[in-house]
Amino acid sequence: SLTLLWFRDDLRLSDNAALKWAADHGPVIGLFIDETINRSIGAAARWWREQSLNALAQDLSFYGVPLLRRTGNPLEILPKIVSEMEVKAVTWNRRYHQPLCEVDATLKKNLRDQGIEVHSHPGFLLTEPWEVSTATGTPYKVFTPFSKAAWEVARGHAYETVKNNVPVPSHLTGPEGVELPIPEMEQPFWATTLVKECAPGEKNASEKLFDFLEHLQDYPQARDSLARSATSKLSAHLRFGEISIHRVWAETAAIDSEGTELFLKELLWRDFAWHRLYALPHMDTQNVRMQFNRFGWSWDPSEKDKLNTPSTPLIPTKADQFHEDLAAWRAGKTGIPLVDAGMRELWATGSMHNRVRMVVASFLTKNLQIHWRHGEEWFWETLVDADPASNAFNWQWAAGSGDDASPYFRIFNPVTQAKKFDPDETYIRRWVPEYGTPSYPDPIVDLKESRQIALDAYSAIK
Ligand code: FAD
Numbered sequence: 294s295l296t297l298l299w300f301r302d303d304l305r306l307s308d309n310a311a312l313k314w315a316a317d318h319g320p321v322i323g324l325f326i327d328e329t330i331n332r333s334i335g336a337a338a339r340w341w342r343e344q345s346l347n348a349l350a351q352d353l354s355f356y357g358v359p360l361l362r363r364t365g366n367p368l369e370i371l372p373k374i375v376s377e378m379e380v381k382a383v384t385w386n387r388r389y390h391q392p393l394c395e396v397d398a399t400l401k402k403n404l405r406d407q408g409i410e411v412h413s414h415p416g417f418l419l420t421e422p423w424e425v426s427t428a429t430g431t432p433y434k435v436f437t438p439f440s441k442a443a444w445e446v447a448r449g450h451a452y453e454t455v456k457n458n459v460p461v462p463s464h465l466t467g468p469e470g471v472e473l474p475i476p477e478m479e480q481p482f483w484a485t486t487l488v489k490e491c492a493p494g495e496k497n498a499s500e501k502l503f504d505f506l507e508h509l510q511d512y513p514q515a516r517d518s519l520a521r522s523a524t525s526k527l528s529a530h531l532r533f534g535e536i537s538i539h540r541v542w543a544e545t546a547a548i549d550s551e552g553t554e555l556f557l558k559e560l561l562w563r564d565f566a567w568h569r570l571y572a573l574p575h576m577d578t579q580n581v582r583m584q585f586n587r588f589g590w591s592w593d594p595s596e597k598d599k600l601n602t603p604s605t606p607l608i609p610t611k612a613d614q615f616h617e618d619l620a621a622w623r624a625g626k627t628g629i630p631l632v633d634a635g636m637r638e639l640w641a642t643g644s645m646h647n648r649v650r651m652v653v654a655s656f657l658t659k660n661l662q663i664h665w666r667h668g669e670e671w672f673w674e675t676l677v678d679a680d681p682a683s684n685a686f687n688w689q690w691a692a693g694s695g696d697d698a699s700p701y702f703r704i705f706n707p708v709t710q711a712k713k714f715d716p717d718e719t720y721i722r723r724w725v726p727e728y729g730t731p732s733y734p735d736p737i738v739d740l741k742e743s744r745q746i747a748l749d750a751y752s753a754i755k
Contacts, residue, residue, distance in 0.1 A: 294318075294381035295468055297374065299367075300325045300360070301534075302417055303386040304345045305495040306352050307460040308537035310414035311384045316462035318382055322471065323353055323360040324374065330366050331392050332577075332681070335674040337643040338532070341493045345533050348494030350473075357467035367396055368403070375409055382410040386534070389422055389567050390681055391574035419447035419538055419564045422571035432572035434696040439568060440561045447542055447561065454539035490642040491529070491677055498530035502541060509545065512552030517648055519720035524647070525556070528678035531563065538563075566686035569696065576695075577685040578666065585694040587754045590664035591615040597670055618661045621737050622653070623671055625725070628736035631711040632656050634724035641724075643677035648714055654691035655705035660743040662750065665692035693751070701751045704744050 298315040300323055306312060315321045325346055334342065350360040363370045375383065383404055388394065401411045415421055420443045426432060433439035467473070492501075505525040508515075515523035530536050538560065545556055570576050580586055596619070621627045625636035635649035645653070650672075657668045669688040673679045689695030715721055718728075727733045 295378055296321050296382040296384060297371070297378075297380045298323050298358075299371065299383065299385040300349065301385060301388055302532065303534035304342075304349045305498075305535050305537065306349075306465075307495070308416070308454060308540050309386065309534075310416045311386045311412070312465070313462050314384050314412055314414060315382075316465040320466050320468040321358050322378065322380070322468060323349075323358055324371075325349075325360060325362050326367050326370055327362070327364040328367060328396075329364060330368075330396065331390075335676070335679050337487065337675050337677045338529075338673075338679050340487060341491060341529055341643070341677040342533060344491070344493040345535060348496070352495065353467075354473045356461075356465040357473070358465065359467055359471050359473045368400055371400055372403060372407065375404065375407070380409065382412070384412045384414070386416040387413050387421075388417065389571045391571070415450075416537060416539070417534060418567055419443065419450060419542060419560060420568075422568050425568065432568060433565070434569075436562065436565050436697050439565050440558055443561055443564060443568075444557075447557075447564070448546065451539045451542040451546065454537065455543045486641045487643050487677070490644070493529070493533070493535065493677075495535045498527065498536035501526055501530060502536060502544065506544060506548060509548055509552040509556065510550045513555050517714050519646055519649065519715040520717070520723075522646065526644075528683075529644070532678045532680050563683060566682040569686055570682040576689065577669070577681045580694040581689055581696050582694050582698070584754050585692075588694075589662070589750055589753075590658070591619075591662060592664040592666065596667060615663065618737055619657075619663055619667055622657055622661065622663070622668075626734055627656070627738075628734040629656065629707050629740070630718075630721045630725055630728050631707040631715065633728075634721045637724040639672075639675050643675065645676070646720075648710070650687065651691055651699075652705045652707050652710050654688060655699075656707060658688075658692040659701075659704045659747040660738050660740060662743075662747060665689060665694065702748060704747060706740060706744075708740065 296315040296318045298311055298321050303309055303311065312321075346360070346362070353360050361374065363374075371383065374380065385397070388397065397413065401413070404411050422432070424446050425439065425443045427438070433442070502525070505527070508523065511523050515521050527536065527541065531538060531541070542557060542560060545553055545560075569581075573581060580588075593615070618627075622632070622636060625633040625640065627633055627636075631649065632653050635645050635653045638649070639645040654665070654668055657663050658665050665688040669684055672684050672688070676684070686695065690698045693699060693701030711718070711721060721728055725733070
């Protein structure tokens with residue numbers, strides 16, 4: 294009897310609870326669905342995911358397990374495969390955005406009604422969102438108490454994972470006589486540099502963790518240096534579950550270093566973002582603090598339609614200030630060197646240093662007074678690590694509209710930030726070679742004046 298393993302954000306073989314469960318139940322077939330019923334994945338993340346799926350298909354083929362690929366609605370696709378291939382059990386690792394949880398719950402019920410055994414497993418987060426709550430049983434709104442409560446739970450899960458889980462169950466096997474199609478590589482998307490910069494897949498994720506942990510002691514001092522890039526670069530690997538978050542925790546915790554606690558706390562920020570999205574499923578589109586609904590951010594819903602498979606960041610727009618500013622921000626042509634460096638790094642590599650993400654987000658939402666959703670949408674298309682929780686959570690943090698947000702009046706000054714974190718301008722010059730020449734544009738906005746305008750606008754809704 295066949296077991297169907299539905300892969301989602303868990304594109305790995307090791308430390309994969311659903312895979313282990315499937316292997317224990319006999320021959321396995323893998324499935325991946327490009328789901329069309331919710332917000333579709335952004336272009337850069339899609340590119341990453343394609344490479345990752347290819348690596349996964351290769352790794353599964355070693356065990357004789359095929360990876361089927363489908364596009365559409367899982368509520369239709371799964372029951373069809375189950376009956377066509379006479380599948381007896383279905384399993385997957387959980388996900389935590391309510392619209393997707395609802396799909397999973399419906400599917401579970403429908404399949405069980407058909408007499409199919411269905412099992413879901415934890416594994417994407419350090420803590421399940423319902424495992425950590427305040428004294429009154431509500432979700433946390435503030436990171437510090439959350440992280441204190443989550444720490445012990447995360448540590449317990451990591452310990453259990455390491456104790457119980459085998460790297461890849463050696464008895465994992467596929468059905469007899471089923472072809473193992475390795476899907477064609479999709480053409481890389483618009484930015485060919487992504488191919489150079491990104492190395493998706495389980496093997497690369499493990500190597501990255503290994504390399505990073507060798508320098509863990511440098512993390513506290515060097516993580517904010519823009520030129521050095523001393524962070525782990527694990528975010529996209531974690532986004533697609535190419536490495537188990539419990540393993541990352543356990544291997545880090547085993548090292549006695551100055552960087553250990555700080556890095557583990559960073560991992561908890563990821564959990565916190567999902568904790569919040571689980572509690573507030575509309576956090577990806579709606580202000581968490583309602584008073585910001587009265588805030589006068591510039592907003593044009595039709596901008597979103599222009600983002601599908603962008604071919605260049607300079608999208609021709611209506612010639613008004615707002616559209617011009619938004620286009621200049623996306624293209625990295627604002628005349629503010631640190632902002633431009635970050636936006637060009639994003640375009641070329643599918644990533645951006647966390648500090649610069651905060652600076653460009655503050656600049657867009659405060660100095661330019663543009664709605665954070667425009668920033669969130671651009672990041673959604675261009676970041677390889679974009680996910681609905683971390684992206685929205687951090688945008689609302691930067692914009693001031695989130696629960697535990699940076700206070701609105703804390704407006705990053707991109708010039709001071711550059712002096713502090715890129716003192717010899719290595720990072721800026723890497724991405725903005727024309728900086729300091731006549732061809733570099735003047736700033737599109739006066740930092741001091743626009744800061745005051747932002748503060749006044751905030752006073753009006755306080
Ligand atoms: P490290 O410093 O090595 O951190 C380790 C891991 O901790 C990261 O891989 C990530 O999983 C987690 N982490 C660290 N900081 C955060 C944080 N603030 N929020 C959530 N998780 C965190 N991160 C995403 O993974 N996806 C996003 O879509 C995303 N959008 C962002 C948007 C904005 C406006 C900002 C300011 C930040 C965003 N981040 C997002 C958070 C952060 O910038 C990246 O996780 C980080 O830069 C990834 O690099 P790293 O793996 O080297 O990080």
